[in-house]
Structures are given as C-alpha cells and as structure tokens.
Amino acid sequence: MSSVLIVVEHNKQKLKMATLKALTFARQAAKKLNTQLNLLVIGHEVEAVAKQLQPYGANTIYLVEDPAYKNYTAETWGHVTAEVAKQCDAVLIGINTGTTGRDLMPRVAAKLNAGMVTDLIDFDGDLFVREMWAGNARAFIEVTTPITVASIQGTAFGVAEPGGTESSITRLEIPVPKTKTRFLEIRETKSDRPDPTEARVVVSGGRGMKGPENFKLIEDLTDLFNGAVGASRAAVDSGWISNDLQVGQTGKTVAPDLYIAAGISGAIQHLAGMKNSKVIVAINKDEEAPIFQVSDYGLVADLFKVVPELTEALRKEI
Ligand SMILES: Cc1cc2nc3c(=O)[nH]c(=O)nc-3n(C[C@H](O)[C@H](O)[C@H](O)COP(=O)(O)OP(=O)(O)OC[C@H]3O[C@@H](n4cnc5c(N)ncnc54)[C@H](O)[C@@H]3O)c2cc1C
Numbered sequence: 001m002s003s004v005l006i007v008v009e010h011n012k013q014k015l016k017m018a019t020l021k022a023l024t025f026a027r028q029a030a031k032k033l034n035t036q037l038n039l040l041v042i043g044h045e046v047e048a049v050a051k052q053l054q055p056y057g058a059n060t061i062y063l064v065e066d067p068a069y070k071n072y073t074a075e076t077w078g079h080v081t082a083e084v085a086k087q088c089d090a091v092l093i094g095i096n097t098g099t100t101g102r103d104l105m106p107r108v109a110a111k112l113n114a115g116m117v118t119d120l121i122d123f124d125g126d127l128f129v130r131e132m133w134a135g136n137a138r139a140f141i142e143v144t145t146p147i148t149v150a151s152i153q154g155t156a157f158g159v160a161e162p163g164g165t166e167s168s169i170t171r172l173e174i175p176v177p178k179t180k181t182r183f184l185e186i187r188e189t190k191s192d193r194p195d196p197t198e199a200r201v202v203v204s205g206g207r208g209m210k211g212p213e214n215f216k217l218i219e220d221l222t223d224l225f226n227g228a229v230g231a232s233r234a235a236v237d238s239g240w241i242s243n244d245l246q247v248g249q250t251g252k253t254v255a256p257d258l259y260i261a262a263g264i265s266g267a268i269q270h271l272a273g274m275k276n277s278k279v280i281v282a283i284n285k286d287e288e289a290p291i292f293q294v295s296d297y298g299l300v301a302d303l304f305k306v307v308p309e310l311t312e313a314l315r316k317e318i
Pocket of ligand 1: 232250283285301
C-alpha cells in the first residue's frame with residue numbers, strides 16, 4: 001500500500017517538536033490520500049527516538065542506523081530517505097521546513113524524480129498550498145509527478161498528540177553510499193535557553209534595543225518563562241546577537257504561545273516568521289509601527305522603561 005513518509009528530526013536523543021507538527025500534517029494527508037503513514041528515523045543508536053514516536057499511531061516507524069548516518073549530511077540522509085521511500089511505496093515524502101528540510105529534500109526529489117513543494121501550509125488531497133511574498137499571497141500547486149516531496153511549514157499545524165495504535169519499529173539496512181562530502185565537526189551554540197522554534201514563549205528585540213548590552217533586558221524577561229530569545233534581522237546584522245536567533249523570512253519561523261516583540265517595527269519579512277504566534281505583544285514607541293497591526297496587545301511606550309517594569313511585575317506573579 002502506498003504511504004506518506006515523514007523524515008524525523010532529532011538531536012540524537014530526543015525528537016524535535018517540529019516533527020510533531022509535520023506529523024499533524026501527515027495524518028491529514030494520509031487520510032486524504034487514503035494511504036499509510038510511516039516515519040523514518042535515521043542516525044546511529046537512535047532507537048530511543050523511534051520509541052518516543054510509537055504512541056503516535058503511525059503504521060510503521062522505519063529505523064535506519066549506522067555510524068555513517070550519525071551526523072546529518074544531505075548526501076547520506078538523502079540516499080537513505082530515497083531508498084526507504086521506494087521500499088515503502090511513498091507517494092508523499094515530507095519533513096518540517098527548516099535548515100535540514102531545505103538542504104535535504106531537493107536532493108530526495110531529484111533522486112526520486114519527484115515534484116517538490118516547499119513550505120506547504122495546506123493540502124486538500126489534490127492541491128498543495130504555500131505562502132509567498134512573506135505571507136501576502138498564496139500559491140496553489142498541482143504536482144504532476146506520481147511522487148511529491150514536500151517541506152512542511154510546521155507553524156501552520158499544531159503539535160500532534162499521541163493517539164491510535166502503537167506503531168511497530170522496523171529496522172532497515174540501507175548500505176552506506178559513496179559520498180563526495182563528509183562530516184567534519186559541528187560547532188554548536190551552547191545555550192541554556194530553548195531554540196526559538198521549540199519554545200512556548202519567544203521574546204525578541206530589534207533595532208530599538210540600541211546595542212548588544214541591552215539584550216539583557218530581553219533575557220531577563222525571557223527567563224521568567226523559560227523561553228527563547230529572538231531578534232530582528234536589523235539586530236542580527238548590527239552584530240548585537242547571534243544570527244541563529246533571527247526570526248523572519250530569512251531566519252526562523254516560530255509560532256509560540258506568546259511572542260513579545262520589543263523595539264521591532266514589524267517589516268513584512270519579520271512578520272513572515274512570527275505572525276502565526278498565538279498571542280503577540282508588541283512594545284514600540286511609535287504608535288504607527290506596523291507591528292501593531294498583527295499584535296493582540298500593543299504597548300506604545302519606551303521599551304527601556306516598560307520592559308524592566310514588565311519583568312518586575314511578572315516576577316511577582318510567577
Ligand atoms: C530579502 C529580505 C529578507 C529579510 N529577512 C528578514 C528576517 O528574516 N527577519 C527580520 O527581522 N527582518 C528581515 N529583513 C529586514 C526587514 O525588512 C527590516 O529591515 C527589519 O526587520 C527591521 O528590523 P527592526 O524592526 O528591528 O528595525 P527597524 O525597522 O529600524 O525598527 C526599529 C523599531 O524600534 C522602535 N524603537 C526605537 N527605540 C525604541 C524604544 N526606546 N522603545 C520602543 N521602541 C523603540 C522604532 O519605533 C522602530 O519601530 C529582510 C529584508 C529583506 C530585503
């Protein structure tokens with residue numbers, strides 16, 4: 001029977017939340033296409049990750065393990081994904097949109113001679129929908145190849161809850177391919193805070209922060225919620241904060257329960273990365289700032305006065 005196949009993202013021990021959003025999409029798609037739903041875990045000694053997925057009702061969780069697959073490269077994981085897709089007769093292969101998705105899926109599409117849809121936000125069983133121009137237009141896409149490869153805009157889908165019968169885990173041996181690239185090392189930014197894409201609360205600062213030292217105000221507020229720090233591109237380009245915290249069209253797409261934007265004007269490229277947040281709070285001294293058009297709560301005020309006040313007030317409450 002044909003299937004929808006989702007490539008699982010993990011940090012070698014734990015699932016990434018993005019996968020559970022891709023899973024929500026995949027459940028809907030499998031129903032519409034009347035196919036099975038399968039998951040693919042690639043890595044080395046990652047059975048624990050596969051086990052975390054067992055309560056989510058997929059038909060099969062394919063587990064492909066080898067020391068050569070321990071660290072992601074597009075060449076090795078792309079090879080494995082395409083091979084498993086063939087074995088489970090996948091007609092739709094997906095992963096969350098993100099750095100890995102953007103890197104991996106075009107290669108998988110090429111290997112399977114499949115049409116590709118990026119950043120999809122909906123699928124009616126026939127047409128795929130994606131947003132364009134920073135969310136100001138929608139494209140309806142028909143894929144004419146038998147197989148479709150997709151990156152899924154996770155922020156458009158909720159986090160899947162466990163449900164359905166427990167999935168079986170099937171180990172597959174996929175011989176390691178000869179590659180032209182090899183993994184050398186990974187240099188990770190160490191932080192006690194969650195990544196903006198994983199956090200329930202994101203507090204972002206923009207050019208209005210006026211300098212790197214003032215991001216301490218953002219961090220103090222963030223830490224009350226065990227949240228993530230985010231930033232506009234203007235703050236990142238000024239070198240005030242690390243670029244892996246940039247939110248927006250060319251940064252990360254987030255949809256936390258609460259997004260607080262301080263000193264951010266609300267350019268469409270920033271909105272593209274956060275407008276699906278459940279509750280948006282904007283702090284800006286300019287009442288005409290476009291960020292107020294998407295915010296649920298707007299504070300026209302000097303952030304240097306109100307952010308510390310807010311932090312103090314919340315500290316007493318939490
Ligand atoms: C192709 C492309 C891709 C892009 N990708 C992204 C992206 O991924 N993410 C992104 O963010 N941008 C992106 N941009 C840039 C985007 O267009 C804006 O330039 C950027 O978002 C502006 O950042 P900002 O809001 O921090 O700065 P500004 O637009 O300069 O706004 C600063 C705001 O701070 C307010 N302010 C100043 N002082 C205070 C104070 N004391 N208290 C309260 N408020 C204050 C001001 O009123 C103003 O509204 C992209 C642009 C292009 C062309």
